[in-house]
Amino acid sequence: MRSDWIIEAKNLKKYYGNFCAVGGISFDIAAGETFAILGENGAGKSTTMRMIACRSPISEGNLTVNGYTVGADDRKIRSVLGVVPQENNLDPDLNVLENLIVYSRYFRIPYEAALERSRKLLDFIRLSEKAKAKVDSLSGGMKRRLVIARALIHEPSILLLDEPTTGLDPNVRQEIWEKIDDLRSERKITVVLSTHYMDEAEKLSGRLIVLANGKIAATGHPAELIRSRVGKFALEVREAKGVPLANVDHSITAVSRGSLHIYFGENTDELAKLMPQYGSRPMILRPSNLEDVFLGVIAS
Amino acid sequence: MIALSKVDVVDSLSVWRRNSRVYLRLWKTEMIAPVIEPVFTFFAFGFGVGALVTSQIQGMSYLAFVGAGVLAFTVLMRVIFEVTYGAYFRMVYQSTYDAILATPVNAESLAFGEILWAVTKGVIDSIFILPLIVIFGAASSAFTPLAIIPLVLGCIFLAGLGLALTAHVFEIDHFNIFFAIFFSTIFLCGAWFPVELLPRWLQIIAYAIPTTSVIDLTRAFLTGNFAGRHWIEFFYVVAAALICLEWALKSVRKRMVV
Known part of the structure; x- marks a missing residue:
């Protein structure tokens, strides 16, 4: 066991009545790491995040954060956690700056320090000019950035991002990713993010787990997972309904999904050989990505 | 385990300060209401209904009697x-609440802060209304300022009861039932006429509702007519306040921490 694990989960379970939302998962997250929890809606991502944040009592198993046990030292844990929830929950009764100042009180930050930090954070998220603006007047991206700034007001060592870019425009997503990158390089903060976007996990995370029905379906580095699960390249054929999958040898994996056929292999030449039999159907030969792994894992 | 023991007062005050900040931003509208309402309640009950009531009630004029009702009704409504x-x-x-519970503040301290704030609002209103009561000639006792004591207890009781019910409400329209009960009971509670005029069985119900004791105690301080029963009423309200406070804290945890 490594000594620098900042979050350790052992056989973590969560029941809501008879429904099992998380069914015994174990994982460790190292200090300074960016760790992603991937999964479809309802796979147990948010529940896991809420258990880490001491917001949802654990039903079974053991979870420690920063050396403290969830369920026993919740106050100590929450004081080192920055939480960015799935839904923006900024305070509409307060303006932008007040949102940060009022929040800082819950962490008992003295007013002067809170004001200084708030100004720096507004600068960091480029919202200084909106300090007196009403929260409702902000765009979706601005609100998201403000929620992230609010989560940083007490200089946490761990940042929990629950689906940080769900529902945002592509350019706003880029902006949020940029901020998360800045944070990682500037503050050496541990980032735990949940997402159902493969590109997000691939871009941001060092290691990840894939959750399916409350269980861990795969774990590893994105590149490693792609290599071990699906092979380097993918041939994707569209509008292939009614066409049987090509006979391939064991070095190639064939998958059919609706009218889509996908072949995974280690080199492009092998895959290219399959192309003629599909005639003029639209196809693309590309590097495999995390989405392929994810869909493969979910399908199995 | 007693939920009250989990309250961290400093945390509750942070929640209280959040609410007071919002209140101060809207102070003009927030402060006009507690003045307008009782003035018109006085017009209606003191002068309107009062003109019809020529007999003395518990040895006082109807206007003097109804002062406690106007005061308690306005404050408790708030x-x-x-x-x-x-x-x-x-x-x-x-x-x-979700945002606050992601910080070191726990559910009990959050609920306590909310109740503390509601009670504060009640106290602010009382401070506005008490001089009005005196101006209208409905308070004659030197103990008048002490009416704040039963009012605070009543505020804690109803703030606790209300917050506990809110924590059980999943559909905002369900408040209609709660308000129907609340408004019906407040008519029984001796605000506008003495409970003794009711049939025996209704009197029992009326005295079972702690609001009746709150109003009777408030009246005692406004008029200076104290009796032995006021001690019983005092302890009854204290007990109701503590029980509802505890229930509110437990209910908020049950609702928010799942």
Whole structure:
């Protein structure tokens, strides 16, 4: 066991009545790491995040954060956690700056320090000019950035991002990713993010787990997972309904999904050989990505 | 385990300060209401109904009798609205509770802060209304300022009861039932006429409702007519306040921490 694990989960379970939302998962997250929890809606991502944040009592198993046990030292844990929830929950009764100042009180930050930090954070998220603006007047991206700034007001060592870019425009997503990158390089903060976007996990995370029905379906580095699960390249054929999958040898994996056929292999030449039999159907030969792994894992 | 023991007062005060900040931003509208309402209640009950009532009630004029009713009714209403619609908006529509519970503040301290704030609003209103009561000639006793004591207890009782119910409400329209009960009972509670005029069985119900004791105690301080029963009423309200406070704290945890 490594000594620098900042979050350790052992056989973590969560029941809501008879429904099992998380069914015994174990994982460790190292200090300074960016760790992603991937999964479809309802796979147990948010529940896991809420258990880490001491917001949802654990039903079974053991979870420690920063050396403290969830369920026993919740106050100590929450004081080192920055939480960015799935839904923006900024305070509409307060303006932008007040949102940060009022929040800082819950962490008992003295007013002067809170004001200084708030100004720096507004600068960091480029919202200084909106300090007196009403929260409702902000765009979706601005609100998201403000929620992230609010989560940083007490200089946490761990940042929990629950689906940080769900529902945002592509350019706003880029902006949020940029901020998360800045944070990682500037503050050496541990980032735990949940997402159902493969590109997000691939871009941001060092290691990840894939959750399916409350269980861990795969774990590893994105590149490693792609290599071990699906092979380097993918041939994707569209509008292939009614066409049987090509006979391939064991070095190639064939998958059919609706009218889509996908072949995974280690080199492009092998895959290219399959192309003629599909005639003029639209196809693309590309590097495999995390989405392929994810869909493969979910399908199995 | 007693939920009250989990309250961290400093945390509760942070929640209280959040609400007071919002209140101060809207202070003009917030402060006009507690003045307008009792003035017109006095017009209606003191002068309107009062003109019809020529007999003395418990040895006083109807206007003197109804002062405690006007005061308690206005203050308790303020509290009820704060912990029902006010709290429900913060809990459900604005997710303010969710945001707060991601910090070191626990559910009990959050609930206690909300109740503390509702009671504060009740106290602010009392401070506005008490001089009005004196101006209208409905308070004659030197003990008048002490009427704040039963009012605070009544505020804690109804703030606790209201917040506990809010924590059980999943549909905002369900408040209608609660308000129907609240408004019906307040008519029984000796605000506008003495409980003794009711049939025996209704009197029993009326005295079972702690609001009756709150109003009777308030009246005692405004008029200076104290009796032995006031001690019983005092302890009854204290007990009701503590029970409802504890229930509110437990209910908010049950609702928010799942």
